[in-house]
Amino acid sequence: MAAGRDAILLETRHVKAALSAMTVKTDRKDARGIAPLLRMGWYRPVHAKSVTCKDSRALLVGRKLLQGKLLDVELSIRGILRGYGLKVGDVSRGRFEARIRELTAGHVALETVIGAMLAARTALWCEFTKLHREMLKIARADKVCRRLMSTPGVGATTS
Incomplete structure (x- = not known):
């Protein structure tokens, strides 16, 4: 206001x-075109979302x-290991890293690549949990x- x-x-x-x-498009002519719309009431107002809604x-x-990126990284790790004939199997998020390190132990190239992906x-995961906790709090x-x-x-x- x-x-x-x-x-x-x-x-x-x-x-x-x-x-x-209008044949020529300029900001000044746009303003001159919008002004009559407002004067005559030929417009449809649109709802503006609140700042809290945007937040x-x-x-x-x-x-x-x-x-999504967390899942992509986990699935990529599984895919890389599958190429070497190593299957991760059903593993919880908490045991995922330990299981991957167990499978890559002794393979220098895999330890380097997979180590970076695990990092x-x-x-x-750390940043996701921060946002998740904030969402739960709200x-x-x-x-x-x-x-x-x-x-x-x-x-x-969902709520």
């Missing part, structure tokens, strides 16, 4: 359709990205999320 006036977000498709008749979205997107995995503090989590099968991530 500047100069005592409310800011209005406009539907971009409507504005584009109105401005498409929550950023947290969820970042968490999902790290989770990357550890860093990804979900537990929010009244609506707590109500949604009371439904069977709906956890903090």
Whole structure:
């Protein structure tokens, strides 16, 4: 809100359709084209998301990205080892690194490559858990999320 006036977000498709008749596209002419739309009320206002909504979205997107990259690294490690005839098998996240080191013991080239990938995995896991804890904290503090989590099968991530 500047100069005592409310800011209005406009539907971009409507504005584009109105401005498409102009032959020369410049910022000044765009402003001259938008002004009559506002004066005559030929616009559709768009909802602006709140800062907290954007913060929550950023947290969820970042968490999902790290989770995906973590899985990619783990699957790549399994794929590299499979090329050498080594199978990791069903292993929990906590025992994954120990199992991989056990399989690569004595193979210098594998220890170097897989060691670097395990270091990357550890860093990804550490940062993922930070974001996950933050998400859980926000979900537990929010009244609506707590109500949604009371439904069977709906956890903090879904709510």
